[in-house]
Amino acid sequence: VQLQACGGGLVQAGGSLRLSCPYSGRASSSYAMGWFRQAPGKERDFVAATNWNGSTTYYADSVKGRFSISRDNAKNTVYMQMDSLKPEDTAVYYCAANSLWSGSYYYTTAAGYDYWGQGTQVTVSS
Numbered sequence: 361v362q363l364q365a366c367g368g369g370l371v372q373a374g375g376s377l378r379l380s381c382p383y384s385g386r387a388s389s390s391y392a393m394g395w396f397r398q399a400p401g402k403e404r405d406f407v408a409a410t411n412w413n414g415s416t417t418y419y420a421d422s423v424k425g426r427f428s429i430s431r432d433n434a435k436n437t438v439y440m441q442m443d444s445l446k447p448e449d450t451a452v453y454y455c456a457a458n459s460l461w462s463g464s465y466y467y468t469t470a471a472g473y474d475y476w477g478q479g480t481q482v483t484v485s486s
Contacts, residue, residue, distance in 0.1 A: 361385035363477030365395075365455045370483045371445055379440040381455030381477060389433040391475075392458040392467050395440050397451035398479070404454070408440060409467040418468050423449075445484045452479035 367379040379395070394409035408429040409418045417429050426445075431438040438455060456473035458466060466472030 361388045361391070361457050361459065361475040363455050363457060363475060365453055365477050365480040368453060368480030368482045370485065373445060373447055373484055373486050375445050375484070376441070376443045377445065377482060379442065379453055379455075379480060379482075381438045381440075383436050383438065383455075383457060383477075385475075387459070388457060389436060392462070393429075393431060393438040394456050394458065394467060394473055395429060395438075395453060396456060396470055396473075397449075397453045397482075399451040402451075404470050406468045406470065407453070409458075410438065411462075411467070418464060420468075442482070445482075447484045447486045450482060450484050452481050454479040 363383045365381045390412045395407040396404050398404040410429045414431045428441045455477045457475040458473045461472050
C-alpha cells in the first residue's frame with residue numbers, strides 16, 4: 361500500500377486547511393485509515409481515523425469539533441478537513457493504513473497501522 365499526504369501549508373490561526381491522502385495497493389480501500397501528527401521534539405500522536413467505508417470515525421479530544429475525516433473509496437483518497445486551526449496544531453501530519461487490526465484501540469494508536477506515507481507540514485501562525 362502506498363500513501364502520500366498532501367495539502368499542508370502555512371495558515372493563520374482560525375483558518376482552515378484540507379489534507380488529502382491518495383492511497384493505492386491491493387485491497388487498500390478495505391483498510392482503516394488514520395491521520396497522525398508529530399510536532400518537533402514530541403511523539404507522533406493520533407488525530408483522526410475512519411473505518412473502511414467511512415461509517416465510523418474517531419478523533420483525538422484536542423481536535424473534536426474542529427477536524428473532520430472522510431474518505432472516498434471511488435477515488436482512493438482519505439481527507440481531513442481542519443477548521444479553526446490553532447498554533448498548537450502545527451506539526452507534520454501523516455496518513456496511515458491499518459490492514460491488520462480492527463477496533464477503536466487499534467484505530468487510535470500508531471502501533472495499529474502498518475503502512476505510512478510521507479508527511480506534510482502544517483504551520484499555524486498566531
